[in-house]
Amino acid sequence: MSSTGAHDPEPLLALANVESSYGPIKAIRGVSLAVRPGQIVTVLGSNGAGKSTILKTISGIIDPSRGSITYKGEKITALDPSLIVRKGISHVPEGREVFPLLSVHDNLMMGAYTRHDRDGVARDMEAAYGYFPILKERAAQDAGLLSGGQQQMLAISRALMGAPQVILLDEPSLGLSPKLTREIFEIVVRINRERGTTILLVEQNANMALNVADHGYVLETGRIVMEDSCAALREKDDIKEFYLGKKDEGVRGERRWKKKKTWR
Ligand SMILES: Nc1ncnc2c1ncn2[C@@H]1O[C@H](COP(=O)(O)OP(=O)(O)OP(=O)(O)O)[C@@H](O)[C@H]1O
Ligand SMILES: [Mg+2]
Numbered sequence: 001m002s003s004t005g006a007h008d009p010e011p012l013l014a015l016a017n018v019e020s021s022y023g024p025i026k027a028i029r030g031v032s033l034a035v036r037p038g039q040i041v042t043v044l045g046s047n048g049a050g051k052s053t054i055l056k057t058i059s060g061i062i063d064p065s066r067g068s069i070t071y072k073g074e075k076i077t078a079l080d081p082s083l084i085v086r087k088g089i090s091h092v093p094e095g096r097e098v099f100p101l102l103s104v105h106d107n108l109m110m111g112a113y114t115r116h117d118r119d120g121v122a123r124d125m126e127a128a129y130g131y132f133p134i135l136k137e138r139a140a141q142d143a144g145l146l147s148g149g150q151q152q153m154l155a156i157s158r159a160l161m162g163a164p165q166v167i168l169l170d171e172p173s174l175g176l177s178p179k180l181t182r183e184i185f186e187i188v189v190r191i192n193r194e195r196g197t198t199i200l201l202v203e204q205n206a207n208m209a210l211n212v213a214d215h216g217y218v219l220e221t222g223r224i225v226m227e228d229s230c231a232a233l234r235e236k237d238d239i240k241e242f243y244l245g246k247k248d249e250g251v252r253g254e255r256r257w258k259k260k261k262t263w264r
Helices: 049-060 081-087 104-110 120-131 133-137 149-158 180-193 204-210 230-235 235-240 250-257
Strands: 013-024 024-034 038-042 066-071 087-092 167-169 197-203 214-221 223-229
Touching: 013 049, 024 038, 024 049, 024 223, 038 149, 038 204, 049 087, 049 167, 049 197, 081 087, 087 149, 087 204, 104 120, 104 149, 120 133, 120 149, 120 180, 133 149, 149 167, 149 180, 149 223, 167 204, 180 197, 180 204, 197 204, 214 230, 223 230, 230 235
Parallel strands: 038 197, 038 214, 087 167, 167 197
Antiparallel strands: 013 024, 013 066, 214 223
């Protein structure tokens, strides 16, 4: 790779002006973002902002109507989802979507369906069981019998079985207790640090996401309205008030909310 000096490394994954719709509903409206190798990048946004749509568009489940997606300098826009998995991008969908009638073990094997390196698959399964020992205990049990938190662990592990360089992680905290959410985020950070896996995390739980991620974007009704390092985002008043729920400004904060229509 040619170096241009003191600049950031080239993005591993980048979106440029991506627009995606469901029929007449435009869910994302010109989203551009960059994820650099080894980073955890988060997209924050409330219900319906378009977070899941961003991930579905990257993984090829939805084809965008405009814009492009680049991975390792190559355009992957609207490729077949299985090709995108093969290239090293695994998606952990919202709501886990494990196969309830398959065993935990077989769910993990489904995550490796694009691979032929048996030894590598066996190694990655042991690694997943290392991160989430409960899954090893339950290996033979139907996944549908797992708790919500355990299913989330399984969904993350299934993504790991694709030997990804990038994991697209859709609201892992959904429906989980704060304690379990913390535990799962700890493992996500370990996966990032120990395996060098790059992570694009979308979350409503801004508190958690801003603590684990390096860089963050704020998405509102399909548009990115703010971008910064997570350290900087944590200090912004707008973020404190509306995403971290710190209403220490009382009435003044409320007035500001009424005055401000957008984040800019
Ligand atoms: N299958 C679908 N058909 C029609 N509209 C959809 C579909 N999925 C999402 N939408 C709409 O697209 C917009 C963005 O939805 P998306 O699921 O990406 O939001 P989100 O940020 O992930 O929200 P949440 O935090 O609730 O998961 C919303 O207006 C939503 O109603
Ligand atoms: Mg969603």
